[in-house]
Amino acid sequence: MQETGEPPARIRLRVGDKKFEAGCIYDRPDVANYLGRAPSNPRCGFSFVIETAMQGTPLSLEARDNLVDWTLVFSTTVRGTDIASAAQRVEKENWELADNKARYAWWFDRPGNWPGSTDPLYICGWCVDRMGAPVRGLRAKTERNVFPAKIGIQRRDVRAIFPGLQFAHCSGFAIEVALPSGAGTLDLELLGPDERWHLFDRRSYFERRRRTPAAALRAEERDVFRAAAGGVVSRFAFWLEPRCNWSRMPKRQRLAGWCVALDGPPIAEIRAITGAKKSLARYGLMRSEVKAAFPGVPGAVDSGFLVTVEPSLGSSELVLEARSRDGKWEPFMRRRVHRPLFWGRHENAYGDTDDYSVWIKLYDRPTWRDRRSIRRHIRQLPIKPKFSILLPAYNSNPRFLRRAIASLRAQLYVNWELCAADDASDDPAVWSLLQRAARQDQRIKIVRRTDRGNISLASNAALDLASGAFIGFLDHDDELAPTALYYVALERNRNPTARIIYTDEDKLDDNGKRFSPYFKSSWDPEFFLTQNYLAHFCLIDAEFVRRAGGFRSGFEGAQDYDLVLRCVEQIGPGQVAHIPRIGYHWRSAEGSTAETTAAKPYAHGAA
Structure with missing residues (x-):
């Protein structure tokens, strides 16, 4: 305690060539009797657990506050015992345990009931150093084995609990x-x-015959517990979109997420390293939700990134820097x-052996008999509305544009027209492709704008053709599902008053593999005000x-x-219909909002 009544900021103990630092973390109300008055801050106690040699070793105690250098408080010579007794070892462990309980704060999210040990035992939680130092490693030890933790x-x-601790966010x-x-x-x-x-911390566990089998882990839990031990404690907070299976990575994998520096200078660049390959990320994408979560952090609003990694065959290490x-x-x-070298039968390009691939095979892959029945049913429909599909194009990828047009021409319902507008693309292949498609199918109408405008002007040009x-x-x-327009026409016959009709959707990767289905709810006007969940695939009364x-x-x-918001203002009760079927495949290409909403930051402001 200083003469001012304030405890020093740091305490340092020198034992020979070794140095140990600590802070005043114990409440010592008894110091008031020593000083003759109550200190302004009773938290002035400290402790060290040290090991000394048998020969005499110099020991000194120093203190400092935030303004002055180290000041010698006490010095002496100490000597250790030849052989520590069992009681001394237990006493040392108890001292160390008490000291660490005062310095560190931790919590176990799992297991919820320690005495009822499970097999295997899954332990997760958090641990922070109240002095602000990072916890660089953590492990569990039994009598014979050591189990390193993922940190x-x-x-x-x-x-939020420890806002003043630098490394609390990655604890x-x-x-x-x-x-x-x-x-x-x-x-x-x-x-x-x-x-x-x-x-x-020290816990007891039961004999095997008294343990209960551990509950099955969910996929995301398996990824955490069964990943290789390690991890990085840094000044950065980050998040990766849950898109890939780390144990079944494809040849090329795009990673999307955000990263901010909670301390020190802001981030300028991000890169990914897999083996000898280094890939620079596209950094600076707008993430308004990160700004809301970290309002005082510089660069939080532009913290989004996209990076493509190419892992080697077999096992390798992925590092983001x-x-x-x-x-x-x-x-x-x-x-x-x-x-992996080989892929399973129902695995998609993101390495997911998920149920959706199986679901597609069982429920969303019409056979030739299904197609024949649908065509027969279409001929019997009393109402066969004509659908005008608007397609604005600008410097489109010819392969994807060709597939988009082909998906429309493959519709089982044939009373449609494609109204495509080229917004003065720099690539002449776009207009050539549209001209070729129009010659092949009279239902395809095309127009080319003379000046580059924007997607709204191009869409209006296509609308003029409808x-x-x-x-x-x-x-x-x-792309559209081959049955998309059939189910829309069927819904129009079932509900003649419907003026807005929308379907469910999923996503496509660059290789045409489907993933991430979006099974939507029925019409909810309040939910629609929060996001445009009608967009893919949505048809609106032309009037x-x-x-x-x-x-x-x-x-x-x-x-x-x-x-759609302006059209919704005109509708009456029961005039919005939902078709609970996948009718639209949203391409998850680089630069698309299907990949991440940060790919088009201007869309946030527009919405």
């Missing part, structure tokens, strides 16, 4: 422990700033990934579209949302 797991909830950990057959104790240790392992303008590269994520009863929208790189004035400039990126 550096993002915990925004812990950051999460997870361990999978294979307990021995007999009963015993499990020690949990952390790697402190002195590069020594410190015991901070960030760099400030004048700084060095610093890792913020590190993990093992695996790219003569159908309903207007639909198809992006130049997306409503023209009465609303078509597309408005200034809303590029959300021009379809703006139009």
